[in-house]
Amino acid sequence: MAEYYAQLIVNGVVAGSVYALFAVGLTLVYGVFRFINFAHGELIAWGAYLTLLFSGVLPFGLAVVPALFLTVLIGIGQDRYVYRSLRRRGRITLLIASIGLSYLLRNTLRLIWGSDLASFGFEARRGISFFGIIVTRTQLTMAAAALIFLAFLYGLLKFTMMGKRLRAVADNMELAEIMGIDMKKVGMTVWTLSALFAGVGGILIGIDTNLEPMMGLTNLLKAFAAVLLGGAGNVWGALLGGLFIGIAENLGVAFFSPGYKDAVSFALIILLLLFRPTGLFGLARGVR
Amino acid sequence: MRTRLFCVIWILSLFFTAGAKAENEIVVGSVTPLSGKLAVYGEGFQQAMLLALEEVNAGGGINGKPMKILYEDNNSTAKDSVSAIQKLITVHKIPVIFGPAASSNFLAVCPIAQENKTILIGAESAAAEITKCGDYVFRVFPSDELQGKGAAELAASLGYKAVVLTYINNDWGVGLGKVFKENFLKAGGKILDEFSHDEGKTDYRSEILRIRKNAPKAAVNLTYIKEGATMLKQAYETGLKIQWIMGSASKSPKLVELAGEAAEGIIGTYPTFSQDTPQYKHFRQAWEKKYPDKKIPIFGEYNYDMVHLTAKALKAAKSMSSDDIRSALFTVSQGYMGVTGDKSFDANGDVGAVYGKWTVKAGKIEDYNP
Amino acid sequence: MDYFFHILVVALVYTVFALSLNMELGYTGLYNFGHVAFFGIGAYASALFSLLGFPVFFSMMAGMITAGAAGALLAVPALRLSGDYFGIATLAFAEVVRLFFLNERWLTKGPMGLPGIPRPLGIPSGVSGLSVYLFLCVLVAAAVFLFTRRIARSPFGRALKVVREDEYVAQALGKNVLSLKVRIVAVGSLFAGLAGALYGHYITYISPSDFTLNETIIVLLCVVLGGRGTDWGPVLGAFLVLFFQEFIRFLPIPVDFGRVVAPLQGMVYGGVLILLMLRRPEGIVPEHRS
Numbered sequence: 017m018a019e020y021y022a023q024l025i026v027n028g029v030v031a032g033s034v035y036a037l038f039a040v041g042l043t044l045v046y047g048v049f050r051f052i053n054f055a056h057g058e059l060i061a062w063g064a065y066l067t068l069l070f071s072g073v074l075p076f077g078l079a080v081v082p083a084l085f086l087t088v089l090i091g092i093g094q095d096r097y098v099y100r101s102l103r104r105r106g107r108i109t110l111l112i113a114s115i116g117l118s119y120l121l122r123n124t125l126r127l128i129w130g131s132d133l134a135s136f137g138f139e140a141r142r143g144i145s146f147f148g149i150i151v152t153r154t155q156l157t158m159a160a161a162a163l164i165f166l167a168f169l170y171g172l173l174k175f176t177m178m179g180k181r182l183r184a185v186a187d188n189m190e191l192a193e194i195m196g197i198d199m200k201k202v203g204m205t206v207w208t209l210s211a212l213f214a215g216v217g218g219i220l221i222g223i224d225t226n227l228e229p230m231m232g233l234t235n236l237l238k239a240f241a242a243v244l245l246g247g248a249g250n251v252w253g254a255l256l257g258g259l260f261i262g263i264a265e266n267l268g269v270a271f272f273s274p275g276y277k278d279a280v281s282f283a284l285i286i287l288l289l290l291f292r293p294t295g296l297f298g299l300a301r302g303v304r
Numbered sequence: 305m306r307t308r309l310f311c312v313i314w315i316l317s318l319f320f321t322a323g324a325k326a327e328n329e330i331v332v333g334s335v336t337p338l339s340g341k342l343a344v345y346g347e348g349f350q351q352a353m354l355l356a357l358e359e360v361n362a363g364g365g366i367n368g369k370p371m372k373i374l375y376e377d378n379n380s381t382a383k384d385s386v387s388a389i390q391k392l393i394t395v396h397k398i399p400v401i402f403g404p405a406a407s408s409n410f411l412a413v414c415p416i417a418q419e420n421k422t423i424l425i426g427a428e429s430a431a432a433e434i435t436k437c438g439d440y441v442f443r444v445f446p447s448d449e450l451q452g453k454g455a456a457e458l459a460a461s462l463g464y465k466a467v468v469l470t471y472i473n474n475d476w477g478v479g480l481g482k483v484f485k486e487n488f489l490k491a492g493g494k495i496l497d498e499f500s501h502d503e504g505k506t507d508y509r510s511e512i513l514r515i516r517k518n519a520p521k522a523a524v525n526l527t528y529i530k531e532g533a534t535m536l537k538q539a540y541e542t543g544l545k546i547q548w549i550m551g552s553a554s555k556s557p558k559l560v561e562l563a564g565e566a567a568e569g570i571i572g573t574y575p576t577f578s579q580d581t582p583q584y585k586h587f588r589q590a591w592e593k594k595y596p597d598k599k600i601p602i603f604g605e606y607n608y609d610m611v612h613l614t615a616k617a618l619k620a621a622k623s624m625s626s627d628d629i630r631s632a633l634f635t636v637s638q639g640y641m642g643v644t645g646d647k648s649f650d651a652n653g654d655v656g657a658v659y660g661k662w663t664v665k666a667g668k669i670e671d672y673n674p
Numbered sequence: 675m676d677y678f679f680h681i682l683v684v685a686l687v688y689t690v691f692a693l694s695l696n697m698e699l700g701y702t703g704l705y706n707f708g709h710v711a712f713f714g715i716g717a718y719a720s721a722l723f724s725l726l727g728f729p730v731f732f733s734m735m736a737g738m739i740t741a742g743a744a745g746a747l748l749a750v751p752a753l754r755l756s757g758d759y760f761g762i763a764t765l766a767f768a769e770v771v772r773l774f775f776l777n778e779r780w781l782t783k784g785p786m787g788l789p790g791i792p793r794p795l796g797i798p799s800g801v802s803g804l805s806v807y808l809f810l811c812v813l814v815a816a817a818v819f820l821f822t823r824r825i826a827r828s829p830f831g832r833a834l835k836v837v838r839e840d841e842y843v844a845q846a847l848g849k850n851v852l853s854l855k856v857r858i859v860a861v862g863s864l865f866a867g868l869a870g871a872l873y874g875h876y877i878t879y880i881s882p883s884d885f886t887l888n889e890t891i892i893v894l895l896c897v898v899l900g901g902r903g904t905d906w907g908p909v910l911g912a913f914l915v916l917f918f919q920e921f922i923r924f925l926p927i928p929v930d931f932g933r934v935v936a937p938l939q940g941m942v943y944g945g946v947l948i949l950l951m952l953r954r955p956e957g958i959v960p961e962h963r964s
Contacts, residue, residue, distance in 0.1 A: 020513070020516075020517055023513065024513065027509060027513075051758065052758055052762065098948055098952070101952060102951060102952065105951075105955065107757050107758055108703070108705060108757070109951045109955050110951075111705060111758055111761060112894070112898060112947060112950075112951055113947065113948050113951040113952070115707070115891065115894070115947065116891075116943075116944045116945070116946070116947025116948040116950075116951065117944065117947075117948055118944070119891055119940055119941075119943060119944030119947070120940075120941050120944025120945050120947075120948065121944070122940070122944075123936075123937040123938070123939075123940030123941040123944060124937070124941055126936070126937035126940070127934055127937035127938060127941065130343075131339075131340060131341065131936075131937075132340075132341055132343070132344075132530075133341075133504065133506065133530050133534075135562070139564055139565065140536075140537040140540045140541055140563065140564055140565055140566045141541060142540065142541060142543055143541050143542055143543055145543065150541075150542045150543045152541045152542065154541075221506075224507075225506035225507040225534070225538075226506040226534060227506070228504070228506055231506070233887065237765075237766065237769065240762055240766075266510070269510040269513075269514075273499065273777055274499070274501065274502075274510040274511050274514065275473070275500075275502055275773065275776060275777040276773055276777060277510060278769070278773065279769070279770050279773045282766040282767075282769045282770045282773075283766075283770060285762060285763065285766040286752075286763055286766050286767060286770070289752070289755055289759055289762070289763045290751045290752065290754075290755075290763075339935075339936070379936065381883060382787055382879060382881055382883070383877075383879070383881065383883060383884055386877055386878070386879050387877075390680065391677065394676040394677060394680065394804070395676060395677045408785065408786050408787070408881075411786070411789055412787060412789045412879045412881070413789075413879075414789070415789050415790035415878060415879075416878060416879075473776075473779075473784055473785050474784075474785050474786055475786045478779070478786070500779075500784075502776070502785070503785065
């Protein structure tokens with residue numbers, strides 16, 4: 017029995033590390049721009065599907081490169097063509113526009129690739145056994161990739177000039193601007209990073225399971241939950257939040273029907289918002 | 305007879321959709337999954353129906369009038385099946401409609417057909433519940449009432465006294481699961497755990513873990529192709545080694561293609577029909593002539609039979625009213641030997657069947673003869 | 675002709691739905707992105723009651739009340755949240771509700787849905803019943819329209835608009851903001867439930883896949899396109915969107931391309947939302963600033 021729960025936790029940690037990628041991207045955007053980008057989910061889906069497209073002509077490892085590049089372009093495009101003009105117009109306008117944008121992107125994807133499940137087509141391979149717990153090669157890849165990207169982010173934020181600028185802007189946008197920080201560059205960096213992370217995560221999920229057009233939206237809501245858990249705007253909180261969601265989801269299935277697995281993150285969102293809007297790791301960014 | 309036909313044609317010509325300029329045609333409707341998750345099957349159904357249609361029209365059509373099938377796409381969902389059938393009934397006023405594929409979609413529309421006295425015929429829907437749909441509802445595909453028995457017998461004959469049961473969360477899966485359970489328990493078997501799994505998910509690992517929890521020697525998994533393939537693959541990756549017993553909806557080369565290595569050794573049941581009959585040979589020849597590089601699709605034979613049987617009934621019917629067509633259907637079906645066997649309708653509009661066993665060996669689907 | 679009536683019925687159902695959302699979004703500035711949950715609750719509750727044998731009008735009332743109660747229950751805790759967070763919470767709520775419909779097979783028959791929902795007064799579900807049902811929908815839509823107009827012009831309605839513009843000012847003026855918000859969400863959910871019941875008894879079949887984010891986006895589009903916070907806006911929006919949707923079905927698209935219709939529709943809706951926000955966020959019918 018202990019094996020069963022241990023397996024669930026291992027699955028949870030791996031899934032959670034990918035959610036962490038998504039959550040970090042989402043929270044970066046929120047920290048700097050102060051709004052939740054509904055269309056963030058579609059970057060996840062597009063990253064995966066574009067890789068599918070390119071893997072038709074390139075070996076998989078290489079196909080990832082143009083796919084991620086294009087995903088980043090989409091992410092930057094979101095800002096340039098839609099959000100930038102709306103930043104002064106008020107919350108509701110931005111929100112509706114981002115919902116509209118996510119719908120547009122999602123349906124464009126459906127138009128091109130259909131509504132069906134798709135797959136990268138990797139052969140099934142037996143996993144590796146550690147003390148009665150099975151870990152598949154894919155799971156190892158996922159955890160490793162997530163680790164690498166998050167370490168990269170850590171390095172960026174802590175040790176580079178750009179990282180410092182990001183943190184300054186997240187802390188206080190007006191002051192940062194007054195101090196001469198180039199908002200445009202910071203903005204570009206944020207969108208690039210968030211799109212990159214989303215795309216990578218999407219590819220990982222695609223390798224692990226399958227691709228389907230709603231994959232962006234489902235994972236977006238989980239990313240939300242993680243962001244809220246860690247406190248909106250708090251990058252490391254988002255990371256921990258992602259892990260927490262992954263573990264909670266997988267453990268939860270031991271107690272209730274697998275059909276409600278996704279509901280775990282939704283229920284968490286509601287509960288958090290109602291009772292602890294500043295997140296478990298309580299940070300300044302509160303919510304009335 | 306002529307005047308009636310002219311009236312029908314005049315009414316048909318009143319609607320304003322493009323492409324529906326009916327001259328002297330007999331039109332039947334078909335709610336078909338041309339898009340959505342069942343589209344891959346829907347294409348096959350259409351091809352089989354077309355083959356039969358051409359043969360009907362080459363043989364003089366319906367008493368001289370060509371027969372035509374008006375397809376409405378249901379996007380593989382129940383909701384769109386409902387709007388499709390409502391469109392066919394209210395706009396085109398068609399008396400005979402070939403129903404949608406999935407049992408849930410079929411069950412969603414049969415009350416509508418029944419209330420409007422429109423004849424609904426199914427060629428792929430297996431749920432036992434359909435038997436109770438009403439006297440305007442028929443199907444050329446056997447009810448799962450019989451398959452559940454067959455699957456339970458299979459499990460018992462393989463020597464499994466205790467299994468885990470999982471089924472896809474829709475009318476087909478739930479219905480078949482219920483029948484299997486009844487029969488298996490009656491034969492003295494034990495169900496270690498039972499749960500449903502949702503359609504269309506990308507990740508079934510929680511379900512696989514739950515199966516594993518009970519450490520069974522065999523699992524009865526009643527599911528569709530994509531879901532089955534994903535489950536098999538993920539089970540394989542997580543090292544689950546058991547005997548899978550599956551149903552007719554999983555019997556497809558596509559499943560084997562998607563699941564690869566993980567599909568080896570599955571055993572399942574399916575409604576069989578002999579491939580040695582003259583009807584089958586004729587069908588095969590005709591298919592290969594018309595579609596030389598396409599495999600015969602799953603349920604293709606049933607669709608073919610459905611069109612031919614309907615044409616026969618339409619020819620014999622006293623008029624194009626649904627009541628007359630209905631009694632004609634009953635009459636012409638008695639003893640009608642189609643490609644898929646005896647298509648005599650019983651009082652409920654159901655047909656009988658013989659159930660055989662299939663397995664996957666070396667990447668191919670074969671009959672299972674231990 | 676019959677098909678035209680069919681489109682009218684669906685348009686009227688969405689008119690009621692859009693009017694109900696308009697009360698929350700348009701008058702009060704509440705971003706309720708989970709409004710479809712109440713549409714669904716109303717539809718399921720009404721269907722279940724009527725399948726148990728209760729007369730249809732009674733079931734519709736029951737559906738409405740269940741939805742309204744659910745709305746009030748959600749509102750009390752959720753309305754303490756600020757704007758976009760309320761939006762996310764309601765979105766999550768709608769998904770939880772949908773999963774409930776999907777998983778609680780003993781109650782809702784899960785993904786199989788509820789077929790054979792009866793029509794009121796024994797109206798048959800075929801062609802002959804159509805014009806009667808249409809008449810019913812016109813009555814209901816007109817009643818809801820007049821009711822919402824009344825609210826808009828009442829002191830209650832004016833207070834709501836103050837809340838929308840600036841909550842703090844409203845509070846300073848002595849209004850109990852939370853109570854106002856809860857009341858309007860309850861009313862909005864009530865009418866959304868009514869729209870859901872109308873829908874269920876018309877189509878005669880409902881399933882969890884009828885109540886997804888898709889439907890939220892469509893009704894949002896109706897309100898936003900037509901004109902938020904106005905009386906006629908949601909009506910106009912609902913008719914425009916629904917007619918567009920059904921019109922697409924009649925275009926002679928070759929069978930091979932049938933599958934592109936739905937995504938194309940979706941792209942248009944998304945694109946229109948974006949363009950609206952960029953160019954004309956107030957929608958077609960502008961609000962009177964009197």
